[in-house]
Amino acid sequence: MNRxxxxxxxxxxTISCLAACxxxxxxxxxxxIVGDPTVGEDLFHNGMDDMPACSVCHATxxxxxxxxSFTAGPNLAQLTNRIDQNIFEDYVSESIxxxxxxxxxxxxxxxxxxxxxxxxxxxxxDIIAYLKTL
Numbered sequence: 001m002n003r004x005x006x007x008x009x010x011x012x013x014t015i016s017c018l019a020a021c022x023x024x025x026x027x028x029x030x031x032x033i034v035g036d037p038t039v040g041e042d043l044f045h046n047g048m049d050d051m052p053a054c055s056v057c058h059a060t061x062x063x064x065x066x067x068x069s070f071t072a073g074p075n076l077a078q079l080t081n082r083i084d085q086n087i088f089e090d091y092v093s094e095s096i097x098x099x100x101x102x103x104x105x106x107x108x109x110x111x112x113x114x115x116x117x118x119x120x121x122x123x124x125x126d127i128i129a130y131l132k133t134l
Contacts, residue, residue: 033121035129043123044130051118054127057111060134073111074104079131092128 044060047053057072059065066072083091094101096119099111119127 033125035122035125035127037126037129037133039123040126040128040130041133043119043127049118051115052112073107076131077134079134088132089128092131093124096124096127 044054047056055066057066059075060077062075062077064075064077079092080088091102095111097116099113099115100109103109115124
């Protein structure tokens with residue numbers, strides 16, 4: 001029984017890692033990469049390799065605190081309602097890749113600055129797609 005459960009869990013973990021870490025770019029009809037919100041949610045909440053999870057500093061539910069139990073970064077619930085949709089993807093992308101470019105009032109410039117060295121374009125688009133679901 002334990003061996004079967006171990007094998008099932010191992011397979012699920014392997015499938016999840018392959019989907020999140022080795023996903024091929026998904027272009028749309030215009031050639032732009034289309035993000036997968038499910039993969040983005042996993043990256044947001046679990047990070048990968050040496051990349052810290054976004055949820056360490058950012059909550060995604062209104063009125064809740066992030067995993068660290070204090071607010072190190074702005075709550076991202078309903079983010080699409082606070083940012084002009086014409087610039088949403090560019091704003092979020094810049095905030096992730098160059099966090100010092102725009103710092104939300106009331107917060108320090110202490111966001112992890114290595115996301116651009118770790119995230120592929122597909123993974124960045126996956127996170128952005130997830131943030132659009134909040």
